Amino acid sequence: MKLIWVSIRILGASVFLCSLIGFYHIGKLMSRSNTALSKRSIQTTPSHQQNTFPKTIGSLIQDVPKSSLPNEIWDQDLHATNTKQVDEDEDVRINGEFSALDPTEKEPTMTSRGKQHDARAPLVRDIFQHSWKVSGADICQKKPKVDILVVVISSPSHILQRNSIRESWGEQVKERKRMALLFILGRSPDLDQHVINESIQYEDIVLTNHEDTYENLSLKILAALQWYQDFCPQAKYLVKVDDDVFMQIPRLHTLLAGMNRSKLNHGKKLILGNVASGWAPSHEINSKYYISPKEFNKTVFPAFVTGPSYVISTPAIPELLALAWDHPYIPLEDVFITGILAEMANVPRRLVMEFRNNAARIPAKFLGCTLLRTISIHQVTPFEQKEMTILARNPQCGPPK
Template sequence: MHSGCLKGLVSSSILLAVILFWHTALLRTRREQDTRSRANPFSGAKHPFRSSLEDLSSLSGGVDFPSLLADSFPEPHCHKRLVLLVLVTSSPGHFGPRQVIRGTWAAEETWTPFPWQTVFLLGQTSDDSIAREIQKEQQRFGDVLVGNYLDTYRNLSLKVMHGLKWATERCRPEYILKTHDDCFVNGDRLPAFLAEHNTIKTGLYVGAVLPRPKRRVIREPSSNWYVSRQDYQPEEYPPYATSTGYVLSLDAASDILRVAERTPPILAEDAYVGILARKAGIWVKASGRFARYNAKWRVCNYRYLMVIHQLSAKGQTLAKVNMLKARTACEDSREVIRW
């Protein structure tokens, strides 16, 4: 009897020790997770989209906008009564290009009759060090919008949809320009042109439009721009403005977003916007003011060009200098006031 009790006591002690060990390990794990969450604002967010080829193909019902919002990260602040909001797609690690933009074309004037501002669009990153730097960046500048999706090339359409949704609901500017962090935006001309010379106040969708032969859907699986027939059945995209930059009026952006709720996204962000615009009954307008390639533009070209693609940091600085020179250097040349 005494031996049986002793065995029971030993068994109970072992069981109690196992329970205490498991509980201690669980608490330690939770503390580590909390520490990582505080250090990395992205770590607690959901990642509803993978970085593989099937990222977007699972969204058969269209874009689920509520799932794109990252509640764990503060939103940028909107200026009031904006004529133009510039949405710049960027990658988490592109700190240099964003800083160059802040110091050149996006540098805020002390006063402007046509208010405008710039916001950078980012997705999630699993790199804790980059995430911490983005947190500091947002605290310092307040111009970063982070979405609840992995920042991959295949999720670029989701990034743009998230940016447009946020812009139309939070800021409600008269116009939205979507561009990329290797592009120059002529902030000296574009807001004023939109306010004073643009005659298309509603249903505006304008940019550099590709010729028809270049709008064929790429079916080669090895291509970065591959789109399967399952994702998009037609062999040709409707006319669309390239990702260099395109301007949308507020009503056009809102109509495009409504169509996106029932239209599955595809890889090519600019083509996807074109598909949505066509479904919404909006026709893209082609304009030579959006330069798809950088060239040795003269100072007077900056009286006409609104967006220039593929600029290095040095190129951004030079473009800003030329933009300012164009204020007075080319007054003898007649200004073009149409798209």
């Protein structure tokens, strides 16, 4: 029995000794692995830190930090830069007339683009057509005291959208002596004659000599600015509206009439609307918001007013046009005209929360509350325009009882 007990003790000691030796070698191996891993971490950390760039246009707006970079003046040769620091808060100035924007609320809607080769962008002057297939020259002549020119951006095939506006808030514009309404369209070979017939019937169409495409949207807006200079120079404000936007004309008139009476704002260069700051250009060729580095080579866009609806005070228009002609063409209309050109012309972009340029539709049950504090609402179908015009006369907050 003693012999068996001694044997068990010797066996246990041997197992314990083997375990110690095994743990020693495992620990040594792990130490070497950790050392190698630490070296790799040290080598890759700087590279990882370099990839903390601003989010691009396609990202959710709450992920986009407000830029602290200067909005540099465009340099034609893409070499020289202006190192003067610009405080973006001075571009988006707010006084007692304007409320603050919650930047996490929504993402600006921008013009979409297809793929594009990386060729040098042409200058605007080389592709802009200062001529009209249908001029609509007498639209403002019939109202010689026009203060507010409402320009609806439409496409030849959007007949339903135009008629729905004519039968709803567009009628409110035409009833006012100091407001005028026009629809501006680009050319489409299959539909030009239909548009000409429509212009004869309603006398509110301007047909440019540019092809009606997404890539030509900036040309269409520049044509609207040029049309103001040619045919309606008495207007004090140009209101740009997409044809899927509902406008509360009485609220718009109240805002602009108040600004016109204000000594602070009367006769000043201004762009009013839903301001976006800190947006970085997308250089991804497959992105719907792609922009070539040769079109725009800065890290962050200047503050711009999102496209569905905005107001330009007409003292700003001649300078915006003059700067546009010698600038490389950029199809992103709101970025180009209300951001890049406005920055070059020192035109302040002022935030007006009542311009609801929402990227998503607003549920019908909330429209009553929304109408109490908005001037424009984006993503509206033609069938809703008349209904919303009626609802806006006596909006009720909350779901129907």
